[in-house]
Amino acid sequence: MKIKVGFGFDVHRLVPERELWLGGIRIEHSTGLAGHSDADVLIHALCDALLGAANLRDIGFHFPDTAAQFKNIDSKILLLKTVDLIRKEGYEIGNADITVCAEQPKLxxxxxxMKEKLAEVMHIQEEDISIKATTTEKLGFTGREEGISAYAVVLLEKK
Known part of the structure; x- marks a missing residue:
């Protein structure tokens, strides 16, 4: 069995009059994330980690923010397409470990x-998904509540 590890990172700016989508679910908050899609920073970092582990470039290569077909798209669709891409290469997801950095809302x-929704989309067990929330102790753009960032690490197995 061959294993591959991938790392992903994403960040989006918080803006008024946008819904906040994280981990495939809508969260009530006074601001949302700006982006070409629904700007689900958690899913975007996860997609990059999956694509990187399979040596399939990155989310912007497969789903460019210049393409009209991806305007306001639900990021769960991007995740499903990403999982299809890696499975076509013979990989299965071993596990995913994700950290989201946000001062507010409390996640x-x-x-x-989130774990339930991601497991459903990726067709894996919830126990194979770890999601952690942290703050930056009021430091930087996250601490000033200007944006949210996410980091993801995945393990892929090729049998």
Missing amino acids: NPHIPA
């Missing part, structure tokens, strides 16, 4: 729903 209450 811990939403983590079980």
Whole structure:
């Protein structure tokens, strides 16, 4: 069995009058993330980690923010397409470990729903997905509540 590790990172700016989507679920908040798609920073970091592990470039290569077909797209669709791409290469997801950096809203209450939604989309067990929430202790753009960032590491297995 061959294993591959991938790392992903993404960041989006918080803006008024946008819905906040994280981990495939809508979270009530006064601001949302700006982006060409629904700007789900968690899913975007996860897609980059999956694509990187399979040596398939990155999310911008497969789903460019200049393409009209991806305007306001649900990032769960991008994740499903990403998982299809890696499975066509013979890989299965071993596990995913994701960290989201945000001062507000508090994300811990939403983590079980995020894990459930991601497991459903990727057709894996919830126990194979770890999601953690942290702050930057009021430092930097995240601390000033200007944006949210996410980091993801995945393990792929090729049998």
